[in-house]
Amino acid sequence: MAASRAWTFSQRGSPSDILSLTSSRPIPTLPPPETSRSEEWILVKVAFAALNVGAIFQMALVPAFMRNKTCIPEMDLSGTVQDVWHPHVESTASSTTTATINTTTQTRFRKGDKIIAMIPASHALPTGSGALAEYVALPASFAVHKPPQTSFADAAGCLLxxxxxxxxxxxxxxxxxxxxxxxxxxxxxxxxxxxxxxxxxxxxxxxxxxxxxxxxxxxxxxxxxxxxxxxxxxxxxxxxxxxxxxxxxxxxxxxxxxxxxxxxxxxxxxxxxxxxxxxxxxxxxxxxxxxxxxxxxxxxxxxxxxxxxxxxxxxxxxxxxxVSMMEPTLEDRERIAEMLGGGQIRVVRDSVWPFDDVKEAYAKLGGLHASGKILVRVDETVGDDEC
Ligand SMILES: NC(=O)c1ccc[n+]([C@@H]2O[C@H](COP(=O)([O-])OP(=O)(O)OC[C@H]3O[C@@H](n4cnc5c(N)ncnc54)[C@H](OP(=O)(O)O)[C@@H]3O)[C@@H](O)[C@H]2O)c1
CATH class of the missing domain: 3.40.50.720 (NAD(P)-binding Rossmann-like Domain)
Structure with a gap:
């Protein structure tokens, strides 16, 4: 089984104490678990993730019985769709083949699409599947298309x-x-x-x-x-x-x-x-x-x-x-992606960190003096301004 890298935690505490980097996480595959097969899912190769203060609170405060035994932290990511699964679509869609399976159903995404996603805690904690991983499988409703002129880095920093x-x-x-x-x-x-x-x-x-x-x-x-x-x-x-x-x-x-x-x-x-x-x-x-x-x-x-x-x-x-952004809707996500793509807002970057340096990046975030977003390059082949 192909392996990938991810940051994980399995006990409560500060990121510097509890996070560890694994390089043996099996790459997730679709279809999703039986219990989650009521909607479209995508498998994403993550380009950038953004750090959020809320993730520090989750690591410090959420007791073990309220989450998966081992969790990948974080909510915001950008990346490229590797696979698509839909309950009413028999084969996965690709950018070269039409995503139609029966005549009435189409997938929102196709292989190769560039996306932005925000994974809510209500999904990340019980499944253990957050954003700080090379590959993430998630319900498609958490994701929107990345505006073409927006870099993966800025895209990762915009949603939450x-x-x-x-x-x-x-x-x-x-x-x-x-x-x-x-x-x-x-x-x-x-x-x-x-x-x-x-x-x-x-x-x-x-x-x-x-x-x-x-x-x-x-x-x-x-x-x-x-x-x-x-x-x-x-x-x-x-x-x-x-x-x-x-x-x-x-x-x-x-x-x-x-x-x-x-x-x-x-x-x-x-x-x-x-x-x-x-x-x-x-x-x-x-x-x-x-x-x-x-x-x-x-x-x-x-x-x-x-x-x-x-x-x-x-x-x-x-x-x-x-204000609570615990359960944002697809419309909420689409609105921000449109504002970013249309130039109404821009993402201010505090800093961009290598995937290996996530603990140091959290130390900076935890001081509550970031200027804009702290971003993590998950895929080291994707450049700062690559779209
Ligand atoms: N309710 C929700 O749904 C929700 C969602 C997301 C986040 N949050 C919460 O919102 C808070 C902010 O999140 P964030 O992502 O914006 O944090 P952030 O990026 O870390 O920004 C914190 C900012 O606070 C400023 N600051 C620190 N001390 C200050 C002071 N005494 N007076 C005025 N400004 C000060 C810092 O500016 P200087 O460097 O200039 O001091 C820094 O720019 C966090 O507590 C987070 O948990 C809530």
């Missing part, structure tokens, strides 16, 4: 962050002419959120990004009118919320998009967010990747959602909306 940012923009309810604040504007989600917010508010609107000194120019280049360097507002006498209150009290924001989850920005938001404005957040950032702190953050999120918005009743006084 792009879909999360887009949902945040929707939840924030922003419209042309609005004033929008984006926190952590230089991260994977933040770089997407700034670009999307700019497009929605248009030239009459006003987009403010928050990031550290070294990312100011990047965030400006993505469309921010003003960038606030949070490193200048770290002491108690000149905290970031106090600075925002001073600068924007007279002309508050219509919406805040927090792509990191800073509770202090929310709690103080009445001083710089209009009363009808929404605070849209990816969650609440726990101080570390430990179970107790994660549970505390989840409780606080629920309180933010449920506690009365009325300040008379002890609430913050502004609507808080948590």
């Amino acid at each position: 962050t792009g879909m999360t940012a887009h949902q945040q923009v929707i939840e924030a309810g922003i419209k042309p002419g609005d004033r929008v604040l984006v926190n952590a504007a230089s991260g994977g989600i933040g770089t997407m959120a700034v670009q999307m917010a700019r497009q929605v508010v248009g030239p009459e609107g006003f987009v403010v990004g928050i990031c550290s000194t070294r990312n100011i120019q990047l965030v400006e280049s993505l469309g921010a009118d003003l960038v606030i360097d949070y490193t200048q507002h770290t002491d108690n006498n000149n905290s970031l919320p106090a600075h925002l209150a001073e600068s924007f009290h007279a002309n508050p924001f219509n919406a805040i998009i927090d792509t990191l989850g800073h509770q202090s920005l929310y709690v103080n938001s009445p001083a710089y967010l209009v009363p009808s404005g929404t605070y849209s957040s990816v969650g609440i950032k726990p101080p570390d990747f430990s179970v107790p702190n994660f549970l505390r953050a989840v409780c606080q999120m629920k309180l933010n959602e449920w506690w009365p918005v009325s300040r008379w009743l002890g609430g913050v006084g502004r609507l808080w909306r948590g």
Whole structure:
């Protein structure tokens, strides 16, 4: 049986402690397991994968009984279709033969198609089949065609962050002419959120990004009118919320998009967010990747959602909306691929790492100071800008 390489983990912990690289994983084959034969599946030779903070949380927090014994981490990948299987199609389709089996059924993909996929945790954890592997078999509904002019590297970096940012923009309810604040504007989600917010508010609107000194120019280049360097507002006498209150009290924001989850920005938001404005957040950032702190953050999120918005009743006084991209639809994936292919958004690359150096790449991601996406070249024959 042909073997391939993959990163795997079988116990809970930090990526540096629990990940190991195997070169003896049998290349997956189609058809899929009996229990999963209700939809089209594809086998993909992975070109690039992208790392996500959520995968670090999964490795650190998800107990063994809630996942496959051995798991390959990660959700985002790009690559080329090697095989296709469909429940109503008798033979697999190739780019040279028509993918028709009976007269009514066609496969969405054919051998040789270049694709982007985002594998949700609900599939990756119980099957153990994530993105950090040379070959991945997955339901075709997790994948979309890669835009022809988009590199495999950028394609791998667009889906989870792009879909999360887009949902945040929707939840924030922003419209042309609005004033929008984006926190952590230089991260994977933040770089997407700034670009999307700019497009929605248009030239009459006003987009403010928050990031550290070294990312100011990047965030400006993505469309921010003003960038606030949070490193200048770290002491108690000149905290970031106090600075925002001073600068924007007279002309508050219509919406805040927090792509990191800073509770202090929310709690103080009445001083710089209009009363009808929404605070849209990816969650609440726990101080570390430990179970107790994660549970505390989840409780606080629920309180933010449920506690009365009325300040008379002890609430913050502004609507808080948590965004979840746990089960995105095919339409969600297609929308982001179209935006990328159409040039409405671009993927900012923090860095590209060799497959062998995944642990080092996770160490960088875990510091929460990536500028854009951390990408992993899974197929060493595919170049950085190869489409
Ligand atoms: N809800 C969901 O469905 C969902 C989906 C995906 C991700 N997430 C979560 O969203 C969060 C962000 O993900 P990501 O992929 O964008 O992370 P990322 O790429 O690692 O970006 C993190 C960013 O945070 C910035 N940052 C760090 N400290 C900051 C501070 N004190 N103030 C402002 N910015 C600060 C960093 O900028 P500097 O380097 O300039 O400091 C960096 O650019 C993660 O916690 C992730 O788990 C949630």
